[in-house]
Amino acid sequence: MDKASGANEKVGSNPWCPFLIHNLLRKVIKLGKKIKKIGKEDPRRILHSLKVGIALTLVSIFYYVTPLFNGLGSSTMWAVLTVVVVMEYTVGGTLSKGLNRAFATLLAGALGLGAHQLASLAGAKGEPILMSIFVFMLGSGATMATFSRFVPEIKARYDYGVTIFILTFSLVSVSSYRVEELISLAHQRLSTVAIGVATCLFTSLFVFPVWAGGDLHKLVAANLDKLACFLEGLGAEFFVEKMENGNVEGKSFLQSYKSVLNSKATEDSLANFARWEPGHGPFSFRHPWNQYLKIGAITRQFACSIEALNAYISTLQQSHHTTASDPEFKQKIQTACAEMSSETGKALAELASAIRQMKWSSAAGQHLAKAMAAASSVKAIVPAEDSTMLEILRLATIASLLTEVVRCANQVVIAVEELGRLAEFQRPEHGRKAGAVKPIAGVESPPHVVIDIEK
Amino acid sequence: MDKASGANEKVGSNPWCPFLIHNLLRKVIKLGKKIKKIGKEDPRRILHSLKVGIALTLVSIFYYVTPLFNGLGSSTMWAVLTVVVVMEYTVGGTLSKGLNRAFATLLAGALGLGAHQLASLAGAKGEPILMSIFVFMLGSGATMATFSRFVPEIKARYDYGVTIFILTFSLVSVSSYRVEELISLAHQRLSTVAIGVATCLFTSLFVFPVWAGGDLHKLVAANLDKLACFLEGLGAEFFVEKMENGNVEGKSFLQSYKSVLNSKATEDSLANFARWEPGHGPFSFRHPWNQYLKIGAITRQFACSIEALNAYISTLQQSHHTTASDPEFKQKIQTACAEMSSETGKALAELASAIRQMKWSSAAGQHLAKAMAAASSVKAIVPAEDSTMLEILRLATIASLLTEVVRCANQVVIAVEELGRLAEFQRPEHGRKAGAVKPIAGVESPPHVVIDIEK
Numbered sequence: 039m040d041k042a043s044g045a046n047e048k049v050g051s052n053p054w055c056p057f058l059i060h061n062l063l064r065k066v067i068k069l070g071k072k073i074k075k076i077g078k079e080d081p082r083r084i085l086h087s088l089k090v091g092i093a094l095t096l097v098s099i100f101y102y103v104t105p106l107f108n109g110l111g112s113s114t115m116w117a118v119l120t121v122v123v124v125m126e127y128t129v130g131g132t133l134s135k136g137l138n139r140a141f142a143t144l145l146a147g148a149l150g151l152g153a154h155q156l157a158s159l160a161g162a163k164g165e166p167i168l169m170s171i172f173v174f175m176l177g178s179g180a181t182m183a184t185f186s187r188f189v190p191e192i193k194a195r196y197d198y199g200v201t202i203f204i205l206t207f208s209l210v211s212v213s214s215y216r217v218e219e220l221i222s223l224a225h226q227r228l229s230t231v232a233i234g235v236a237t238c239l240f241t242s243l244f245v246f247p248v249w250a251g252g253d254l255h256k257l258v259a260a261n262l263d264k265l266a267c268f269l270e271g272l273g274a275e276f277f278v279e280k281m282e283n284g285n286v287e288g289k290s291f292l293q294s295y296k297s298v299l300n301s302k303a304t305e306d307s308l309a310n311f312a313r314w315e316p317g318h319g320p321f322s323f324r325h326p327w328n329q330y331l332k333i334g335a336i337t338r339q340f341a342c343s344i345e346a347l348n349a350y351i352s353t354l355q356q357s358h359h360t361t362a363s364d365p366e367f368k369q370k371i372q373t374a375c376a377e378m379s380s381e382t383g384k385a386l387a388e389l390a391s392a393i394r395q396m397k398w399s400s401a402a403g404q405h406l407a408k409a410m411a412a413a414s415s416v417k418a419i420v421p422a423e424d425s426t427m428l429e430i431l432r433l434a435t436i437a438s439l440l441t442e443v444v445r446c447a448n449q450v451v452i453a454v455e456e457l458g459r460l461a462e463f464q465r466p467e468h469g470r471k472a473g474a475v476k477p478i479a480g481v482e483s484p485p486h487v488v489i490d491i492e493k
Numbered sequence: 494m495d496k497a498s499g500a501n502e503k504v505g506s507n508p509w510c511p512f513l514i515h516n517l518l519r520k521v522i523k524l525g526k527k528i529k530k531i532g533k534e535d536p537r538r539i540l541h542s543l544k545v546g547i548a549l550t551l552v553s554i555f556y557y558v559t560p561l562f563n564g565l566g567s568s569t570m571w572a573v574l575t576v577v578v579v580m581e582y583t584v585g586g587t588l589s590k591g592l593n594r595a596f597a598t599l600l601a602g603a604l605g606l607g608a609h610q611l612a613s614l615a616g617a618k619g620e621p622i623l624m625s626i627f628v629f630m631l632g633s634g635a636t637m638a639t640f641s642r643f644v645p646e647i648k649a650r651y652d653y654g655v656t657i658f659i660l661t662f663s664l665v666s667v668s669s670y671r672v673e674e675l676i677s678l679a680h681q682r683l684s685t686v687a688i689g690v691a692t693c694l695f696t697s698l699f700v701f702p703v704w705a706g707g708d709l710h711k712l713v714a715a716n717l718d719k720l721a722c723f724l725e726g727l728g729a730e731f732f733v734e735k736m737e738n739g740n741v742e743g744k745s746f747l748q749s750y751k752s753v754l755n756s757k758a759t760e761d762s763l764a765n766f767a768r769w770e771p772g773h774g775p776f777s778f779r780h781p782w783n784q785y786l787k788i789g790a791i792t793r794q795f796a797c798s799i800e801a802l803n804a805y806i807s808t809l810q811q812s813h814h815t816t817a818s819d820p821e822f823k824q825k826i827q828t829a830c831a832e833m834s835s836e837t838g839k840a841l842a843e844l845a846s847a848i849r850q851m852k853w854s855s856a857a858g859q860h861l862a863k864a865m866a867a868a869s870s871v872k873a874i875v876p877a878e879d880s881t882m883l884e885i886l887r888l889a890t891i892a893s894l895l896t897e898v899v900r901c902a903n904q905v906v907i908a909v910e911e912l913g914r915l916a917e918f919q920r921p922e923h924g925r926k927a928g929a930v931k932p933i934a935g936v937e938s939p940p941h942v943v944i945d946i947e948k
Contacts, residue, residue, distance in 0.1 A: 069644075072644060073640070073641075073644065076643050076644060077640075083640065083643045084640065086639065087635075087636045087637070087639040087640035088636055090635050090636060090639040090659075091631075091632035091633065091635045091636035091639070092632070094631055094632060094635045094659075094663055095628055095631060095632045098627075098628060098631055098663070098667050101667045101668075102627075102628070114667075115664055115667075115668070118660075118663050118664055118667055119660060119664070121663075122635075122656060122659050122660040122663060123656065123660070172553075172557075173550055173553060173557070176546075176549055176550060176553055177546035177547070177549060177550045178546065180542075180545050180546045180549045180577075181542045181543055181545060181546035182542070184541065184542040184545040184546070185528070185532075185538065185539065185542035186528075188531050188538045189524075189527060189528065189531060201577060201578065204545075204549075204577050205573075205574060205577040205578070208549055208553070208573050208576075208577060209570055209573055209574070212553050212556045212569075212570075212573055213556075213570070262905065269898070299754075299793070299797070300757050302755050302757075302758070303757070303758040321916075325916055326912060326915035326916055329908070329911055329912040329915050329916070330912070332908050332911075333905065333908045333909060333912060336901070336904045336905050336908050337905065338754070339800065339804075339901060339904075340898070340901040340902070340904075340905060342754070342797040342800040342801060343800075343801050343804065343894065343897045343898050343901050344898060345794065345797045345798070345801070346797060346798050346800075346801030346802075346894060346897075347801075347891070347894040347895065347897075347898060349798065350890065350891065350894060351891070354887065367884065368884060368888065371888040371889075371892060372888070374892065375888070375891055375892055375895055378892075378895045378896070378898070378899055379895060379898075382895075382898055382899050382902045385902055385906070386902060386905065389905060389906065389909045392909060392913070392918070393909060393912070395919075396913075396916065396918045396919060397918055397919045397920075398913055398918050398919065398920045402906055402909075403906065406899070406902055406903060406906060409899045409902065410899060410903075413892075413895070413896050413899055416889075416892045416896075429822070429823060431886065431889045431893075432809065433823065433826045433827070433830070434826075434871075434886045434889065434890060435805065435889065435890050435893040435894075436802070436805065436806070436809075436830055437826060437829065437830055437833075437868075437871045438886075438890045439798065439801060439802040439805060439890075440802065440830055440833045440834060440837075440868070441833070441868050441871075442798045442801075443724070443795070443798050443799060443802060443833070443834075443837055444833055444837050444861070444864045444865060444868055446791070446794060446795040446798050447795070447837045447840055447841060447861055447864065448861060448865075449791050449794075449795075450717065450788065450791050450792065450795060450841065450844060451840070451844065451857055451858065451861060453784070453787050453788045453791050454788060454844045454847065454848060454857075456784055456787075457781060457784040457785070457788060457848070458847070458851075458853055460781035460784055461776075461780055461781055461784070461851065463847070463851045463852055463853050464850075464851060464852045464853065465852075465853045
């Protein structure tokens with residue numbers, strides 16, 4: 039008892055100090071846990087960090103070993119600098135940056151030297167002329183090179199090279215005015231950059247290489263698997279058990295596909311790096327990386343249709359109706375849906391494993407054929423002669439999809455309203471009607487307006 | 494006649510040379526056109542390129558003016574280097590990179606110097622010890638800093654800072670072994686980096702500033718407008734005229750929303766930069782940029798439902814059926830759909846303009862209410878007592894959505910098959926069945942299998 043009260047008193051005497059320490063400790067622990075999780079998720083990240091350490095240590099040997107240092111002088115710094123900026127997570131990234139850096143340095147250095155030689159013809163008298171020529175060259179060269187970075191093709195593949203080009207060109211044309219032995223300086227600079235690039239490439243390629251191409255290959259297959267997981271889960275749990283009462287909400291298979299929707303940036307950058315990589319494992323140098331991007335685009339479109347289906351199903355589930363007037367019909371269509379869903383899921387899983395193993399698979403086509411047969415069987419269930427019925431069905435589907443759209447619009451209204459509140463949007467003059475939009479978006483529970491045309 | 498044949502002969506004598514020149518010329522002209530187009534699309538890009546030129550010219554003055562150069566020595570190079578790497582398109586980008594660079598240099602420099610002072614206590618005798626301490630420090634420091642870049646929060650905001658920290662720390666701890674006047678060197682280095690950063694910030698902030706925040710604000714509104722454009726176009730052209738015969742394919746409003754689906758990366762980076770920007774125009778320093786990301790996420794989800802709707806409509810149009818058995822019913826539901834579509838479109842357009850003008854608008858809510866009323870009217874059209882009908886409608890909608898999913902799966906099969914062909918996937922052993930998947934995906938016209946359950 040005494041102890042406890044003592045502790046309380048302590049807190050009371052200086053309420054901030056222990057609180058702050060406690061807070062800091064908690065943050066440090068949280069960060070530690072996060073770091074542990076990141077390392078666990080992909081241990082190659084720890085290896086990469088070690089690789090950067092190794093590459094820097096290797097290159098710093100040039101500084102420490104006196105004969106090597108004397109040969110290159112203080113330019114050795116550039117080798118260290120090159121290692122820090124060029125070393126990337128994947129082999130392709132390092133290759134892309136390293137080669138860009140090396141060639142841009144070479145090109146810009148040669149151009150700058152050439153310009154210097156031309157300008158030096160002006161002689162000592164021409165110093166002001168020389169100076170203005172350099173300033174003009176520098177400005178216009180940098181302007182043009184900067185603009186070229188807005189061209190998407192250059193941006194994607196040579197962005198870093200253009201930066202280094204501007205940098206080297208600026209440094210050479212600026213230095214040429216001050217440094218006497220420009221040629222020897224350029225030679226030193228180029229050698230050190232080459233040493234840095236070589237160190238990076240060596241470490242990237244031979245110490246636990248991480249291939250962008252391999253990662254892209256796995257990512258595309260994994261994304262197909264995520265969609266397969268959703269469809270198989272839906273087929274097994276939702277359609278087979280009890281259509282509208284079986285609560286599938288909160289199940290993990292319903293969420294797994296969502297990350298597929300935002301995979302474009304990762305895929306683009308991996309494909310971009312993969313193009314620089316030499317052949318490795320099952321991938322040749324001219325592996326069709328573009329085709330992976332095409333599959334990725336179709337997969338995202340696929341994820342979109344699944345998103346629409348998922349949204350419709352969860353709206354249905356929230357409206358809790360239990361009409362079961364025609365059990366036979368219901369059973370038939372439900373079986374067909376379950377078949378379509380799980381067979382498509384199996385087909386996708388087959389495709390994913392075909393990509394992973396790089397083997398043709400006939401199973402995917404067979405599963406898809408079954409899914410298609412199930413889709414056709416739905417046609418047969420609905421009596422073909424009843425054209426009014428067909429009309430209604432078609433229109434009702436469009437109406438349902440549109441209803442989903444309207445529901446989405448309501449969410450947008452709520453989000454924009456929240457923005458208006460946070461950013462203090464100007465209110466309309468007439469009497470400050472607090473929530474002109476509010477009547478619709480006022481209630482805070484998720485599905486504000488469940489318009490369910492089937493009710 | 495003579496002339497022409499002469500020209501032909503010329504081509505004949507050296508078929509490659511004119512061909513190559515012609516090819517090169519064509520490429521140059523194409524690039525020129527592209528550059529012109531990029532400049533026209535956003536003239537601020539040309540201004541940005543000029544700004545980089547101006548900033549470099551400004552900073553190179555330090556090199557050319559002798560008293561300034563004598564004060565800083567060859568470290569002036571670091572100012573040029575800083576300008577080249579720090580200058581970004583938006584104010585927020587420049588601020589983020591510049592502040593990251595300045596603080597990382599300061600912190601790493603101080604740490605490196607401190608370590609040097611500690612190690613120098615070892616004296617001349619301790620040279621090997623000193624050396625191993627530095628190499629170890631360098632390696633482990635770089636390893637830890639590199640690993641921290643995998644933490645998403647650090648990656649998003651301080652990625653560049655960590656790079657510069659590694660760089661400066663490496664340079665200081667490496668240099669400390671060679672350079673005598675380390676303090677003076679550190680002082681020079683820091684001043685030149687500060688000069689570089691200041692030049693960039695000055696040019697970014699005061700010469701035609703491009704605000705990331707303003708761009709994000711406009712982008713979010715523009716994306717809502719694109720969705721509005723689709724819905725209003727659909728309401729006006731598709732539903733009102735002739736449902737399945739009116740060919741809306743190829744109309745521009747059908748495609749405009751597609752870019753919304755891939756807007757995440759741009760929005761994230763703009764929001765990230767916007768957080769660094771000081772208050773400007775209508776935006777305060779603490780403007781709720783996160784809320785824009787939320788609106789963006791909902792907008793993308795919205796675009797997904799529209800994608801599903803669009804896919805369904807285009808499948809319908811390709812199947813060309815002309816059942817018009819119950820014109821009155823059709824008319825009613827068509828009117829309701831047109832109302833839902835165009836009123837939702839108008840609501841979104843209102844929201845976009847509300848964001849743009851930063852004004853509350855009650856019109857969006859009113860339009861949305863109308864759309865909801867139309868959605869409810871669909872319920873009334875379908876006779877409420879006929880529960881079998883309702884059952885069918887609900888199940889049919891799910892079946893239609895699933896059919897779309899199956900159709901998507903077919904596209905995936907085709908794309909993976911193409912990959913298998915390009916990447917030479919291993920074929921199954923038993924008799925090299927050329928196209929095990931082919932029977933389904935063989936035909937090359939777009940909708941290979943139009944499963945239309947309403948037929």
